[in-house]
Amino acid sequence: MARSLPSKLLIAFSSLLLAHACYSAHEHSLLSTTATTPPTTPSSSSSPSTPGTPTTGSSLPLDITLETLISVSLLLVGIISSGWELKPISLRNYAGGVESGRVLVDGQVKRGGLFGGLEERPGFLDVRKQRKEFTEWMKVQG
Amino acid sequence: MCPSGPIFSGFEIVLDYYVLRVVQSPASIYGQRHTKLHNDEPPNAYNLHRLRFNLPPFFLPRLPILPPPTMAQVVGQQILRDPALFYWILFPITIVMILTGVLRHYATLLLQSAPKPLEAKAIREQKNYLHGINLRTNANQIPLSSFTSRKNYLVQAFQAGNFLKDPDAKNKPPANPMSDPNGMDAMMNMMKGNMMMIVPQTVIMGWINAFFSGFVIMKLPFPLTIRFKSMLQSGVMTRDMDVRWVSSLSWYFLCLFGLRPVFTFILGNDNAADQTMAQVQQMNPQANTQQLFGPGQDPAKMYLAEAENLEVMVQHEFVLDGIEDRILARI
């Protein structure tokens, strides 16, 4: 698949941004865990209001959230615009493509079009006629 | 050791010879409950299982005893598990399940009988019914005059029952599917398939129940809601155990339903009816082995209904009407 250079750059840049966002989120969660864990002093167990566990649900800073969202959307744009050949979805285009050879079926130009079987009719193959044609052709070829 | 006084509301779980006290932390009063297993003499897998099953000492090696957890460290439940549980229960169950699946696959192949081809009259009955449906769905492809003549012909033939396999049976009630040899064949096949599912399952479930019931063998790495408890902890009757713990019987169920991709990997796609069967079918171009009319359905009634469907069709828009304008508009 051929990809254009700008979309390649866009994909690289947004991947980097996404990785950075992930790393920041990880760092932040580490930081908040160590910061909010209450000291294990005997006084804490006597007062019932102190939670016994760290509060892990502290919210992520806005800049990390924004960075994640922007990097993901840029990545999507980059991938979509990277220039795959889209397949035709209407019969008219698809059949026309097969007919003219623009669209390949099983990696080959399909002779006779999409419904070629209806006019070639392999079930009713007249093998003797074809054999005769072939021998005549061979005679002409010498 | 345990906080005493009015906030203590623990209860006891009896695990055979050991009494484990479940202690609730003070935080539980405020809605956040953190239970922890706590014991006077710390139980370890070694003495627990040895006493319970009277196993020889080499069977479950002794583990280092971890210090009892302090209050601040405890997050959720902790149960000490012997790694031997892993090697002697989790792996055997998994391997046995995979091998049974492979065995069942080949047994099904051996037992399967090729579907009997339909006789000519049955084919004619089915294909002409399809013909009527085709005419109805694609009526707009042909001119009105062609459609009307076909419609009149088919409605008349359908109502007279010209295409029926046995026209005499038109007014009789549908035959009992048990007496129909074709239906009998299909039922026999279905029963064989069912037997191939049920027999090994019963045997293996009995085996697991007899040997491994009551073991907690693994802990899921993610939390789950309480709803999963019955699914993951069948065979272990502890109300308060965290849902993340999985019992041996539940592991069997998880294997039963979750091994499909593994079978696909081992046996290839569509392993229930394997490649060879598909090939033989492919070489059989008359796709007349499948039944359009299921057992118990009355073809005569279906033909009458189709005739009525055709009769009430009043709208006919020929696709070629106005085609020159459509093409000109596009150019």
Added chain:
Amino acid sequence: MSVTSLLNRFKSASANPTPSESLALSQLAPSILNLTITDSPEQWALYESLLLSTLRTGDDTSARLILQRLSDRFGNDNARIMALQGIYDEATATNNAQLEEVLKNYGDVLKDDPTNIPVAKRRITLLHHLSKKSEAISALATLVDLNPTDAESWSQLAQYYFELSMYSQAIFSLEEVLLILPNAYNIHARLGEINYVAAEAIGNSAGKEVVEKLEASLKWYLRSVELCDGYLRGYYGIKTVTAKLLESKISASHRTIPEEKVNKLNSAATVQLHDIVTGSEKGKKGFAGYDLAEVAAAKELLETTP
């Protein structure tokens, strides 16, 4: 070469390949027969195509070997194998007496099992080959009564009727194909052709009937182009039929499509044909699928009519 790529090569050739194509395909026989048999569906499909190619070119020893392998795998009583065996017998028969023998065999098989559709088709083909045309048609009519949802049979029936100049019957059969495959644009074009030929066949070329037939033909061609963009055969038909409709001897009173629209359609078809012919002749990338003989015919049409 792998089985899949070989099979694709066979698939891309039509069922009626040119002699040189047949020769190239049948010369693949030794390399295909030397591949280890993997018992995959692709390989057997490849064997079948190769059998037909070798029979076309007269390589009967290879054909015998392929047929042997196929029947070893699927058994002699498989419907498709029986048909292939029949093709082999037909191809290797040296005189008419042997062909009659093959025909009798087919009849015996069908007496035992009337649902053996591949063999029924072989029998019909052989009947037609032996110039027993009415017998072939009646046998085919029985077949479509047994299985009226087989597009191939209906299409073949239309061909037999067309050969006998029974145009309305041919049109009826093709309409049946359309009921089964409503998007088959080549069948639409075929209907256009048959209507055109039917119009030509009517001697008095100015009557109402002729104009009706020509307009029907034009509409079928237009539909084929609507279903398939850049369909050479469809545009060729449109150009021919519109030229005919614009001839002065066709009286305008019988026409339902106004002359100006016919004119526009004619020029549009000319533009399209011109594009295809120049594109194909220059060997542009998107024009490799067109049949060279068809392109040559279109070029000739463009040169003869302005």
